[in-house]
Amino acid sequence: AQSVTQLDSQVPVFEEAPVELRCNYSSSVSVYLFWYVQYPNQGLQLLLKYLSGSTLVKGINGFEAEFNKSQTSFHLRKPSVHISDTAEYFCAVSDDGDMRFGAGTRLTVKP
Amino acid sequence: DAGITQSPRHKVTETGTPVTLRCHQTENHRYMYWYRQDPGHGLRLIHYSYGVKDTDKGEVSDGYSVSRSKTEDFLLTLESATSSQTSVYFCAISEYRVYEQFFGPGTRLTVL
Numbered sequence: 001a002q003s004v005t006q007l008d009s010q011v012p013v014f015e016e017a018p019v020e021l022r023c024n025y026s027s028s029v030s031v032y033l034f035w036y037v038q039y040p041n042q043g044l045q046l047l048l049k050y051l052s053g054s055t056l057v058k059g060i061n062g063f064e065a066e067f068n069k070s071q072t073s074f075h076l077r078k079p080s081v082h083i084s085d086t087a088e089y090f091c092a093v094s095d096d097g098d099m100r101f102g103a104g105t106r107l108t109v110k111p
Numbered sequence: 112d113a114g115i116t117q118s119p120r121h122k123v124t125e126t127g128t129p130v131t132l133r134c135h136q137t138e139n140h141r142y143m144y145w146y147r148q149d150p151g152h153g154l155r156l157i158h159y160s161y162g163v164k165d166t167d168k169g170e171v172s173d174g175y176s177v178s179r180s181k182t183e184d185f186l187l188t189l190e191s192a193t194s195s196q197t198s199v200y201f202c203a204i205s206e207y208r209v210y211e212q213f214f215g216p217g218t219r220l221t222v223l
Contacts, residue, residue: 004153009151029166032209032210034211036214041217042216042217043115043201043214043215043216043217044154044201045205045214046211046213049210053209065212090153093210094208094210095209096209098156098159098169098170099156099209099212100154101153101154102153103152103153104153106186
């Protein structure tokens, strides 16, 4: 079964700074990759997804992610964060089986 | 937003009591899932359904059962709740098994 590792449990950053949230997964022939965001006391909301095609994927709220097959990574980036981006972010991977989630990265944007 | 509701949103119960959580969707998606979310573990799959009366176990199914008698409803039952089942429970739906899932607002369950 797939496994997902989010390399940072917490990422503090100042407003308007760039941010990268890292995600690695165990290898597979073909995978589908997702990033979700969870605001306090809410469910998960899809940020972006990679199913096939271009390895650079753009999502909502100015986020993007790059699929790197050789490094089995799917890192999430944003060039300039806002206070409102403070939330928990989950990387998820699915192949022919269940969707597996990372443990999450708490992004805290400070003024 | 995908039409997914969960009830109740909060519940406090005592060890040994039965508990049923309900998930209702208005999207007519084939797949429905129950996850639990615990700090440091992300989301872990409890059970899922691929159609009416068709269900299968997930990673952490012990102590839980599910039922799906209608396309729109998926019930999660804790037959005899234990303190280790204190968690936040999320329902999700998807049109295809490997593609994106859409999540409900969650149910916070506390077992004393």
